[in-house]
Amino acid sequence: MEYAAPAKRLDLRIVSQVGQIQAPCLLATQTEAIDRRAELVPVVDRAIELWRRLEAESGRSLYVESGALMIGKRESARVRHLARLTGVEVLDHVELHRRYPAHLVGPDDVGAYEDKGGVLRSDLAVVATAQLAVRHGARFVTGRAVERISADAFGVTTEAGGQSYRVRKVIVTPGPWTGSLLPELAPFVMTQRIMIA
Known part of the structure; x- marks a missing residue:
């Protein structure tokens, strides 16, 4: 080809050859991955574990676990799906307003909060991966x-x-x-x- x-x-x-380094290949919040395909949950969990390992080896903070909040209508299929998942907390509109007053929510709104959600500092992750690869002979x-x-x-x-x-x-x-x-x-x-x- x-x-x-x-x-x-x-x-x-x-x-x-870079020896035993395993670079993470997928990162999304669990909520995003679950919404697409439930079978990706172990992949996302493994990716987060590998990002943490890369952080430890590189000495850089790469994945910031900040939690993920999705707000939608109570009757939406996406919210119903998220509500059934382990580790996802469902918040009614009163609790949403109490915890997140900056969001304008109505009586039909609910939230799905997942504490493992976060942000990857992708530019730093690329640099950290490259530096470790060079350290191992790349x-x-x-x-x-x-x-x-x-x-x-x-x-x-x-x-x-x-x-x-x-x-x-x-x-x-x-x-x-x-x-x-x-x-x-x-x-x-x-x-x-x-x-x-």
Whole structure:
């Protein structure tokens, strides 16, 4: 399989074996994950555990457990679903108003509060992961446009900045350029910037 890179500049990161480091691959609040698929609860729990491990190894605070509050109408399917879950506290409109007076709630509103919800400091998490990978032998090559990635039965060849790199495996992390780098994935990829103030 072969992919040509888009015209936009991408950083090439070649990562060698990193020993026993396991990087978390998914993070959402349990509430968000449960709302999509109940079977993701153990995955999210494991992700939070791995973020905590990365915090301990890197000495950085990465995941801020602040709790998650979802407010909706009492009759909504989403709220009913959340109300049945372990670890989710359901708050009627009176309790919502008492605890969160800044929210304007009506008599038909209810809240679902989940204390494991939080915010990942994603930029710091990327830096911490990269620093630990380097500490365990990884090599990063940056500032070069990826021109081509081609795989065969023996490995992967990546061409970037006029040089070829031959490796057993390559991890491609194009972020918002995924759809242009891998057009067959474009229908499944939606890029959305989320700002946290």
